[in-house]
Amino acid sequence: MSARDAILARLRAAAPGADASAAASLDARIDTHYAARRTAAAADPHTLAHAMQTALAASHADVWCADAAAWPAQLAGRLAAAGVRRLLLDPARAESAALARALPDAVAAVPFDRPIDAWKAELFDTIDAGFTVARSGIAATGTVVLAPDAGTPRTVSLVPPLHVALVHAHTLHADLHAAVHAERWHAGMPTNLVLVSGPSKTSDIQQTLAYGAHGPRRLWVVIVTGPDTADRPASQGTAR
Known part of the structure; x- marks a missing residue:
């Protein structure tokens, strides 16, 4: 022993x-x-997407819904308009590859393919945004559930000043309890899950709120909708 x-x-x-x-x-x-x-409508995809938008917007995140065909071009345009020039992503993911194809020439897709010590200065000084694909979302609190891996380590959602998270509407849960049961965490607790409910913020003893002290100061969330959520006007557009 x-x-x-x-x-x-x-x-x-x-x-x-x-x-x-x-x-x-x-x-x-x-x-x-x-x-x-939970109300009877808690399992309705449109209700979940709307609740997710509302909670995230209340936490000063920028969040919008888009269908599977439209989101890459929409997001690429917003990134370019925001002045993003280098975007950290995992090219092995289908969603990242779709976004990379839609990016204009002015925005470069950068993979996390080196040990962090080999490019720490470049990572901290030149990467404008990081793109992640969420494992799921928790509508009640506007929480993005991330499962970091080798292609998208925690650094991608922590270091760049802008974190862009993609959440598929069909992965939304009403609350944390529903997420734990639906994803069967009891059958194999994930080794590392990150719960993101807004941009990084902190306050001093005078309660002066500051963003970006311990992570990204801006958070964008794109909720990718299907037929059950995309066909209602209330689910479209920007939440704030």
Whole structure:
């Protein structure tokens, strides 16, 4: 037995035993609590997309809906208009490849294909924006759920001053409880999930709010809609 296994075994032995029936009862109470809070429309794709937009806009994110055919050109145009010249993305992802094809010549797509120490100065000084594709979204809080990997490490959504997140409407959940159940986190807890609910912000002792102190000072979120969300006018356009 390794030292690690020995320590874990001692901790388990010292921990008070859990009553399986009590745990099941607690789970049922939690499920009932969240179910009672949700309206019948909570599972409606349009309702979820609208709630996601509203919550993100309240946190000073720029968020809009676009269908699968339109979003690459829309986003490319907005990036160019915002003065973005170098965009960090993972070219292996289908969404990133679609965006890269739509970018004008003035905007360069840059892959994260080197160890960070090999290009730290370039990364911090010349990258204007980072593009990520969300694992899912939580409508109640306007939260983008990111699952960093080798092609899109956490750095992509943390270092550039502008973070652009793409969320597919069919991955939206009403709340965190719904997300945990629908994605079966209990069957294999992800090793690293990042929950983003707005641009980075902080305040000093005088409560003066500042953006960008610990991450991107701007957050754009594109909700990619399908037929159930794209056919209603309220889901189109900019939320703020």
